[in-house]
Amino acid sequence: AQSVTQLGSHVSVSEGALVLLRCNYSSSVPPYLFWYVQYPNQGLQLLLKYTSAATLVKGINGFEAEFKKSETSFHLTKPSAHMSDAAEYFCAVSVSGSARQLTFGSGTQLTVLP
């Protein structure tokens, strides 16, 4: 079975500062990894995904994540935070042959301070 741990349920950064949201996964087989974003009162939207191609994955809105197998991590970063980045972010993992089920982390609420 796969699982995901997101470190830090709340993260605050100043506008223009680096954003780093942490995600560690557990999987017995090569995983697919995802970051989703949820704005208030909306559904989840895909930010980026890792599917065993390049280990550095670029997504929308300037976000990127690096797959590190040795650390079982898939941390999300953005060089310069913008006020519009304030949202909840979810890391998720799935493996092939599991009816495409995604297992989600508990989420990290990002606050961007002016």
Add this chain to the structure above:
Amino acid sequence: NAGVTQTPKFRILKIGQSMTLQCAQDMNHNYMYWYRQDPGMGLKLIYYSVGAGITDKGEVPNGYNVSRSTTEDFPLRLELAAPSQTSVYFCASLTSSGANVLTFGAGSRLTVL
């Protein structure tokens, strides 16, 4: 394309009442899912379906039922509502090809009093 459509957006139920949350997708996706979202808990899978006529339990199925009579529709039935079912419910779908990217509905907020 409408994507994934959920109704209703909001509903208040009394303990013991029943209701159905509707979910429809127009993308011809084979896979459909129901998740519930509770604060600080992420999303938990309730039920899923890999095609019309096929459904299976997820992580938290107790108190819920589903059916999948068509590719497009995947309703979630709550029988004998309990306060523990107060949550935001999300329906999602994905195609059988590609890299497991879910398309989510906007959510249905249910309160059981």
